[in-house]
Amino acid sequence: MTKLKLGPIIEDKPVKVTIQLPAPLHRDLSAYAAAMGREQGQTIGDPKKLIVPMLERFIATDRGFARARRDGGQRASRTDAQDG
Known part of the structure; x- marks a missing residue:
């Protein structure tokens, strides 16, 4: 079975x-x-409960955003263009 990126949803x-x-x-x-x-x-009774963990996971694994955050946002627009 494929392993999903999201872990258990914490209430x-x-x-x-x-x-x-x-x-x-x-x-x-x-x-x-x-x-x-x-x-x-x-059981995930309401799929909307997945939105926050998905966004958290997305932000946590976005290398371009991590670089921009680390650089104080100085390269954010250039990084966004490079990462597509």
């Missing part, structure tokens, strides 16, 4: 966020939640 205080997702993205998010449930034996 925390809920925070209300309003966002509109394209329908295909919402379907993919729901499918990802189902795959997590199968892989980790953890």
Whole structure:
């Protein structure tokens, strides 16, 4: 079985966020939640709960952003252009 990038979802205080997702993205998010449930034996009742951990993971693994943050944002625009 393929190992998913997200680990278990930690229950925390809920925070209300309003966002509109394209329908295909919402379907993919729901499918990802189902795959997590199968892989980790953890039921994800609301796929929206995946958005924050996905964003956290994305930011934590974005090397261009890490460089920009480390450099104080001085090379952020050049880094973004290089990383695509």
